[in-house]
Amino acid sequence: MFHIVKKEKLSDAVLLFEIEAKDIAKKAKAGNFFVLRINEQGERIPLTIADYDRDKGTITTVFQKMGKTTHQLGELNEGDYITDVIGPLGVPSHIENFGKVVCVGGGVGIAPTYPIARALKEAGNTVVSIIGARMKDLIFWEDRMRGVSDELIIVTDDGSYGRKAVVTVPLEEQLREGNGVALVYAIGPAIMMKFVCVTTRKYNVKTIVSLNSIMVDATGMCGACRVEVGSETKFACVDGPEFDGHIVDFDLLMSRQRMYLNEEKIAFDRYKEQAGVK
């Protein structure tokens, strides 16, 4: 059982949990993720490790309430326990001094972008961060991101905060200025990562994306998370989750993410009904 030591509401739909997991905290690196299972009936879902505190022995995750499991998770409070927490999983980010790096975080993707931007900054890179969301309410960790970036650009789709733009607009400006962007990191919804890659390909700037495919065991055993990278099938859980975005088949990723839409609806409707009965 894993203790939730802190819960923070970042917006109506986005929550932060700090979970006691001493051994995972000791090993976690930027780019890792973990899997949790709320209870005996629960499914295993992968979530990002947005931060870790090796002294306190905790990991921090940020998630958006989407379907049944994430809503149910959101009902848990400080002091509650999660049955299973497994990690750290995935290959950590490759960090070195590349020169100038642009980090793009979209929606809840801002959370896993943070430790990567921090690690890049610590490695001596000049870090320009672009964070974006549909509206102001969904932007979080502005302070944290500013703390690890040389420049922070905020955009919202509706213009309710920062610039009214999608992330690719300021990204393209950065690339066009020709001031030597060596690498782009992009984490967010698949569609955002796809268009980030469309943009960076024009300027031939290497782009790393972190793929959020459906997983079960997340240790390579099942292959639920398979993605096509450079027309080769890869397992996002053990080969990734980070890949060269220019050769990722995002359409396949998005199609596979939709595989259980019907089942997700059934589970969520049932959950809402039961929660309503209470």
Next chain:
Amino acid sequence: MMEEKKPKNRIRMREQEPLVRARNFVEVPYGYTPEEAIEEASRCLNCSKPACRTGCPVSIDIPSFIKLVKEGRFIEAAWKIKEENAMPAVCGRVCPQEIQCESMCILGKKGEPVAIGNLERFVADYERDKGEIQVPERPKPSGRKVAIIGSGPGGLSCSADLIKSGHRVTLFEALHKPGGVLIYGIPEFRLPKVIVEKEVDYIKKLGVEVRMNAVIGNLFTIDELLNEHGYDACFIAIGAGLPMFMGIPGENFNGVYSANEFLTRANLMKAYLFPEYDTPIKKGKSVAVFGGGNVAIDSARVAMRLGAEKVYLIYRRSEAEMPARKAEVHHAHEEGIDFMLLTNPLRFIDDGKGNVAAVECIRMELGEPDASGRRKPVPVKGSEFRLEIDVAIPAIGTRSNTLLTQNMPDLFLNKRGYIIADHETGMTSKPGVFAGGDIVTGSATVILAMGAGRKAAKGINDYLKWKFWDTGKLG
């Protein structure tokens, strides 16, 4: 010696009706009654040189336990087995006895061999139902600590032996439930999960500490276990793991599952109870399973139980070449699985939205024998045809999972990524580290992994005594 006339045929276990059981997840056979068990045990000739025992990978004293059954001393019979095998309820169900102990039985020369597996299963179930699980006394502590990586059959049997030698034993499991393939792979109707849980409980009662959710390699490395956590030796029994795909177009369409994924969803995550349980699974109307092993048969039978109207088992050779157990092939036939033999898939076709809708296949015929000694299937020109399906399950085997081994340069692997280990002792190239089961041999059986676990336990005991490491034989 007794000279009474023996009945020729063995006592059959009663089973659920095929068409009823094909729609539920309850275990297929009901098991023997005490009377049936005694009657079956009475067929044993109690040979002076029991060949059956030589056919058992863990050398169970088969004649002695059968004699106890004959005398109605069922609990003692269970204990007799447990001297050599900590998990008789599992082995009685999933061991391929027909090619092991039972194949050596003298009665088999003229008629049917003694149903050793059925009797093993009976006494284990009897002991469990009576709640008289006997736990041997704890031995004197040796002061040594051993880490076992992987709680499948190899890890469980190794733990059971080592704890009896007085060592402290920690069993690390990456998943949230212990049992490995017994939990995620073999379906409920063939091996009820409550039985696995009970067998693991027994191992815990012996004193083994079981630690779930521990992905060794990521959470702790083997070096950390040995150097920082105070373990004197490690046994790696992580199984074979990674599913293989067929490498044909369309294999990543929605609805195409590796057998590992399909079975893990159904067994470990209990997706057949969705939405009571949260994990979903596609319940296909028309399902195609590709392969001819036990995993393929299990997948087909699970798909049927999830409510499929049609389940095809597509295999490129003929039934005679199928590696699956005959008994399970027979069960699958009875349950209405459509065996599409001498057939090979060429590509998957989708519905225009990324969901698998059909598979194009080609007929095969058997040519000359290949390296495996089986006649090689060759395609019949112009025999392509299309089969409409909505779920496809390649069950064509596994390859090594290198999650643990990839960062261990001092642990020698073969070309296919399996650990090179001495088959008698489990010793690897790395001092203090032993390995066994599928991660050494590639995919095999539960009992072979258990045998490897027992051998490694002996190897570890010798090592802890003498601290002698000889890897000269590994080459």
